[in-house]
Amino acid sequence: MTPDLATLPPFLQTLAGYGLQGWAIARAWLTSPAAWSQFALLAAAFLLALLFTRKLRPLLSAWLTPEPGKRGLLATLRRFALIFVPLLLPVLAFAFTAIGEQATRALFGSGAVIAFGKRVFLFLAARILVREIVTDGFLKVLGRFILLPIMALYALGFLDASIARLNEMTIALGNIEFTAMSVIRGLIAGSILFWIGRWSNDQTGSYINAQNEMPPATRQLATKAAEIAIFGAAFLVLMNIMGIPLTSLAVLGGAIGVGLGFGLQKIASNYISGVILLLEGQATVGDYVELDSGQAGTIVKTTARAMILETFDGKWVVVPNEDFITTRVVNYSDQGSANRYEVPFSVSYETDINIVPDIIEKAVATHPAILDKPFPPDCEWRGFGESGIDFAVEFWVNGIDDGKNKYSSDVGFLIWNALKAHNIKIPYPRRVVELRKADD
Structure with a gap:
């Protein structure tokens, strides 16, 4: 007997409809010989993958583990490949299932069950990736709350319907309308892009700072320029992914200009002063300076807005960059002078x-x-x-x-x-x- 869904709220009606649809599919599978054959094939593929994994995993781990202390390109690639060894079981199960799928479709003309099994194996691979392979805290959170739910919807066959529903939902922000899907896509893409940007910025900064033949001020200026270029490119790519035309940013740019003219003068002045200091190289990390106010210390860090001084009693003092331009500063170090x-x-x-x-x-x-x-x-x-x-x-x-x-x-x-x-x-x-x- 089919229950009367008309008396339920719309949201519960939708969930009940999905539940009834799933029960109908499961009942059809349980009463179909072709479905039972595919279940048997899935079980055989998993057991075969398990057997191969037990034999191959120790061999792969031993082969991919480089000798202690080795730091060459090949050793780095082997260490990187070694991280993904836990994925061997679901990947092999997926591969064996894909091979059996062709035979099943040729014999029975259907492969719904085995296709469902392939999606489940992909979900297991994603779960292992998040739990055992990814070590970065941010990526773990991203995988746990975004990747795994998406893979679960994909395994259950609800991903396309969910995407279609999100594309129908719109969010109004003044005269601009976004679909819920574009917002979610922007959050996911933005998180990934800016994580990649942060990683790229760290790697670029490490490489530039390792170039000892370059003056310290030039290294800092190159690091800041690389940082602006990386995150600027990430922002432009994100705007393109979300479908926001760059011409619409002209109004935002005008508003920012007005804000700089009124309320953000000091911030803009400090940023420009920071660029001037990097170009001139009059004060950089490691210099011992004394300000016109009498505050003295060693510059331990430079940012786009301020210099960080460390006094000999261990205190950190944040000094705006503008003070190094508009006031008298005595530099006792001057890169090693007596x-x-x-x-x-x-x-x-x-x-x-x-x-x-x-x-x-x-x-x-x-x-x-x-x-x-x-x-x-x-x-x-x-x-x-x-x-x-x-x-x-x-x-x-x-x-x-x-x-x-x-x-x-x-x-x-x-x-x-x-x-x-x-x-x-x-x-x-x-x-x-x-x-x-x-x-x-």
């Missing part, structure tokens, strides 16, 4: 000051980081102080006198030890206090 420092000290008035410069210069020159060029250590007289004679030693080093480098501290120890070795006294403040009576 810097000059000085350490002041004093000696007693009882000292023969003529011997002090030679003693101190020789002592400071023993430090392994002190440079002879552009100038060797230079000890200079600075003045007659209240408690002693003031000197200062100037020296040049490659680096900054902070963080891991304690040049001034090391030089101070060298001065102390040298003065002590030559019995030269270091003065300390002295005060003479006279006490007088009121009647004096």
Whole structure:
């Protein structure tokens, strides 16, 4: 007895209709000799594939596994092929079923059951792909919530009907209408395209940064240009897939231009400043800089909008690119140029000051980081102080006198030890206090 579906809501009527249709197909298969023959063929194909897999999988795994430490092109290709060994069972079952399908259609003139079995084997292959082969988190989510439902609909034979239904559903956005299928297609294609774009950008950036013969600023500029080109191309391809004409983006471009003119001036200024900095190469990763505000640190990262400074106490400071263009910035590194420092000290008035410069210069020159060029250590007289004679030693080093480098501290120890070795006294403040009576 067929139930009365007219009393059900439209959505339930549709589901019930699909259920009745499936039951009719299943009942026809269960009562058909041809269907039973195809079921037997499917079972035989699966068992044969299982037998072959048990024999071939260890051999394939051993052959495709390269020797430890090998990094050639052939070794890379073998490692890549090794990832797909778990697909051997469903692929072999699909292949054996396809061979048997030709014989079944020739004998019985029908192959609906065996075609259903082939689709099930493809679904199993997709499931193994998502669960065992794909390791990227984003692709796993994409496979679990998009690929597997699609393959399930395909295996059950509902994919074409679902696509037709989605093509009939429209979504209005102002004067623009989209079909539900175009939105889903855009989400799927956009996810895949921008994942490929991210992967391509990472690979391109790694390759460009490995070119040590290129100046650092040029490498960064090339990396940014490659990033813009990759994601720009991905965006254009996505627009084409969704069927959106590029001429319709003119209005969006005008709106963005107005937004830049009013609310996004600083953002646009920072982006343009970033390009200028990359072109000029005045400040790049690894440079130690001091801003006009007094903030100082090493540039550890450059972005399109800002520079990231790391101070010697471990803090990260985000500095807009515009500040490097419009304000005074002192670059102490300049890609490895030397810097000059000085350490002041004093000696007693009882000292023969003529011997002090030679003693101190020789002592400071023993430090392994002190440079002879552009100038060797230079000890200079600075003045007659209240408690002693003031000197200062100037020296040049490659680096900054902070963080891991304690040049001034090391030089101070060298001065102390040298003065002590030559019995030269270091003065300390002295005060003479006279006490007088009121009647004096």
